[in-house]
Amino acid sequence: MMIPAAINLGLDLRVLAEAEGSPAALAATAVGDYRDLDTVLAFARDVDVVTFDHEHVPQHILEALLAAGVAVRPGPGALFHAQDKIVMRTRLDELGVPGPAWAAVRNISELEAFLAEHGGAAVLKTPRGGYDGKGVRVVRAAHEATDWFATVAESGIPGALLVEELVDFTRELAQLGARRPGGQAAYWPLAETVQRGGVCAEVVAPASGSAGALAAEARRIAELLADGLDITGTFAVELFETRDGRLLVNEMAMRPHNSGHWTQDGAITSQFEQHLRAVADLPLGATETRAPVTVMANILGGPETGTLEDRYPEAMAAFPDAKIHNYGKTPRPGRKVGHINVTGTEETAVRERARAVESVFLNRRD
Known part of the structure; x- marks a missing residue:
């Protein structure tokens, strides 16, 4: 999903794919194991900046890239906090960030x-x-x-x-932001995330009732983390809102995140474009919304019969305003194989519309 943004920004994007036929095949210039030092060093020989779409690249490989003169963003020190939850919790306590x-x-x-x-x-x-x-x-x-x-x-x-x-929370929220190496940062509106079976199923942005003190506290927490961990690139802070109105950090990610997919169609700058701007040390884009409400619905598992593409004509005809994003992944139960973004003016109506589009792709009519 960074490919269109890279083209528009005039950036030459290269991808180390884990396997032939991966969803990133459009930009894959190499296939290999990201845990193999020689493979990664060979891939990085002709690039200016290395970044990631997950946090699992081993620390010794990240350090070797730096030693070879390759810019790694986010750097090993920052990324370690997303790789190890105990390290993260320890550092959050040191920074005074609220958590369970x-x-x-x-x-x-x-x-x-x-x-x-x-x-x-x-x-x-x-x-x-x-x-x-x-x-x-x-x-x-x-x-x-x-x-x-x-x-x-x-x-x-x-x-x-x-x-x-075990936190007694009323809802889960996500604060998305991005930061350049020199410290310039930008933040999108606070979003609400809805989980099904431990997997994000829906995101609503902005989260209802989040203006004012709640949004300010989420922004304060994100800024503490961005500066305290020296993050570069797009990042997400997952939060619990407790029954007494507090925000507690649940998890965090140092990469474009599922909670930010709504930005592709609901914000002036998407999280994918912003990530590339940040790691390339380019001025960050505006993060204002394009509509009063955007709802992102994940397509989990895919249709019981046929393919996602088989469902496109029906979905497009019934919901011409919906934006469909297909990951090119093989469907299996619980797997994220795509998502839908719908925008509008009233939250309940937009949520219902996003769920209706999702139902077309899952062969449901409930």
Whole structure:
């Protein structure tokens, strides 16, 4: 999704794809393992800046790129906080960023102690590698984590699991921003995210009732993180809004994020264009909205029969104002294979319209 933005900005975009036939094939100039140092160094030999669409590139490879004189944005120091949730929680506490109570637990007894102190229920996370509900589970008894502790022990790598209090929240929000190497930053309006089965299903921007103090607090938190972690590029801060009106940081991502896909059609500058501007150290674009409300609906799993493309004529005819984005991925249950953006003036109506378009692609008529 950065390809059209790169063309418009006059940037020569090159992609190291993980496999032949990947969705990035349009711009792929190399295929290889991002965990292999020689592969990455060879790919980066003729580029000015290396950036990422996920946070999993190992630290030693990032450091080797810097040693070879390649600009890495975001840099290894910043990206480490998105790679390891315990490192992130530790740094957020140092910065005074609000978050849930947490601990690094290395065995069943430490988890039992945390549960006893926090109402008998908690959220357990693997510090690395989790996304879209993977590597996250709610536990109400320590023995429910026996398999995860065994996996940590068998890996031979000293470590721990992250446990957090189970936050009583009213909704989930996301603050999207972007920052250049020199510190210039820009922020989009606060958005609401709706989860289904641990996966983001819908985003509404701006979030209803978010003007004023709530938006100001979300912006303050994002600025603390952007400057405190020295982030470069687009980033997202996922937040819980509690019943007493506080905001707590749940997760963060240092890349264009699913919560920001609405910006493609609902904002003056999309998160993908802004990311390229930021990592290329170009002036950032305006982030104002193009409509009072934009709703993004993820297409999860795809149609039961046929392909997404088979559904295009019906969706286009019934909803000519909807913007459809296809990832070119093979459908499977729960997988994000595309999304729809719909804009309008009234939130309820726009949400209903986005869900109706989604239903066409999922063969549903509910």
